Amino acid sequence: MPFQQYPFKGGIPSGNTAGRPTNPVIGDTYYNGQLEILEIFNGTEFVAVSAPPATPTIATPTDASTGDAYTATAGKLSVVFTQGSGGGTPTQYNAYTTAEGHSASSSSTTLTLTGLTPGTSYTVYGNAQNNFGTTVNTPNAAAVTPTTKPQAPTIGAVSASTSSLAATVNWTFGNNGGKNLTSVTVTPYLNGTTAQTPTTVGSTTATSATITTGLALNSAYTFKVKVANANGESPESSASTSVTTYNSREFDIMVVAGGGGTVSGGAGAGGFRVLTAQSLTNGAQYTATVGGGGTGGTSGGNLGTKGTNSSFSGTGLTTITSTGGGRGGSINEDNAGTGGSGGGGGRASTGTWSAKAGNEGGYNPSEGNSGGANINVQPYNGGGGGGAGAAGENATTTTTANAGAKGGVGNSSYSSWGSATSSGENVGGTYYYAGGGGAGGDGGNSVRGFGGDGGGGDGSYGSNGTSGTANTGGGGGGYGSSGSGGGGGSGIIILRIYGSYTAAGTTGSPTRYETGGYSYYKFTGDGSITI
Helix, strand or coil, X not given: CCCCCCCEECCEEEECHHHCCCCCCCCCEEXXXXXXEEEEECCCCEEECCCCCCCCEECCCEECCCCCCCCCCCEEEEEEEECCCCCCCXXXXXXXECXXXXXXXXXXXXXXXXXXXXXXXXXXXXXXXXCCEECCCCCCCCCECCCCCCCCCEEEEEEECCCCCCEEEEEECCCCCCCCCCEEEEEEEECCCEEXXXXXXXXXXXCEXXXXXXXXCCCEEEEEEEEEECCEECCCCCCCCCEECCCEEEEXXXXXXXXXXXXXXXXXXXXXXXXXXXXXXXXXXXEXXXXXXXXXXXXXXXXXXXXXXXXXXXXXXXXEEECCCCCCCCCCCCCCCCXXXXXXXXXXXXXXXXXXXXXXXXXXXXXXXXXXXXXXXXXXXXXXXXXXXXXXXXXXXXXXXXXXXXXXXXXXXXXXXXXXXXXXXXXXXXXXXXXXXXXXXXXXXXXXXXXXCEEEECCCCCCCCCCCCCCCCCCCCCCCCCXXXXXXXXXXXXXXEEXXXXXXXXXXXXXXXXXXXXXXXXECCCEEEEC
């Protein structure tokens, strides 16, 4: 039986909203006195007959371009409408920006505004329409900024270092896509094609970086830069111009000469020199010549001799030379010698012998110090030999138990260059190089050359002085009242380079070790190294 409801209005049921038919079919009509409209069932709900829509509501737009690559018009906002109550069914929803004149329309309640500038804030409003009219505009929604991935940087100048394996790359930032940058990455490309290990730059505001990772010597590279924000990475920039890296490696080089020998006065230590950031050519061979220690002398016989120079030389390198240590003086003769470090004056019953000078090579900084002077009164102590770290001690009448004066302390500033196999004396974890020899005395005590690598003088009658320690450049120690003096310790050459490095080849079997972030090659005798 057809649905009927009373009272009728020309055959059309009527009532309030709650009185709508409970089982309508599409096309059924109803007078809604509560809303004061004639409604028709559209198959889903009752809507006003032949009426414009009610004003919709608009939610806060959402950023719809976060996964997109940057362009100047890549920004998008998603806008969602909710249909108003009491009007006709909208056939179209319209959204507008309050600035720049952007708009979008859709039959759906969700639409997308496009062509927006990333990083610019937009305020959106809208309306709805059908065949019978258009609603008034909604209130403005809260302002929203569309964002994208960042724009690729613009590559700038690039230059290779002329003294180390490094290149400096410059760039200019593009638009950040509306979000702060989170990273900057520089990638070298070998021969312009093969990507090498990238470097993440520490600062997201830096516009240049020195790249040391992913580079090989004497190789051609181009560089590309990319950036990222919270949405993702930009494309890489275009490639830089090509640069060729330096054909060298930077080494720090220690060269210590042989220490001097002596009779009575302390002998001088071998010259001590360290040159940093020396450029050694890739593929070239370099020669290490390690000086020997001077010989010791005897009472009434031969004088001690000077130590032998050490040197390191090769392609493109100004030869690095350290001078052998000066010999120590003998009894009643002003015959101590100059050298890398000067020899100390010998014992004397008459006459005062001055200390002999160090730094014979005239280097700056100095390679060694002067020896110490004797005195011509009892107890006739010989002066100590000059070490690389300090001058030798002068003899005095108050020296304990008539012992000889001390040799100058060796250089400990490069203790970290030592290794477990170092032949230098390790005092509390510290390595000393080029200590002066101690002088002989005529008392009951002996004195070792201070610093642990110069020979000790002996204070006993007829006792011999001791020699400087091998491969430290230590000076020899003097004898007591008679006997023989000590010889000098041989020299040493040590090369240091940052990081883990293995030479292309060596001769002479230098010791290789790594410590403290550096690689070392230690020559205790003659040899060579191919870089």
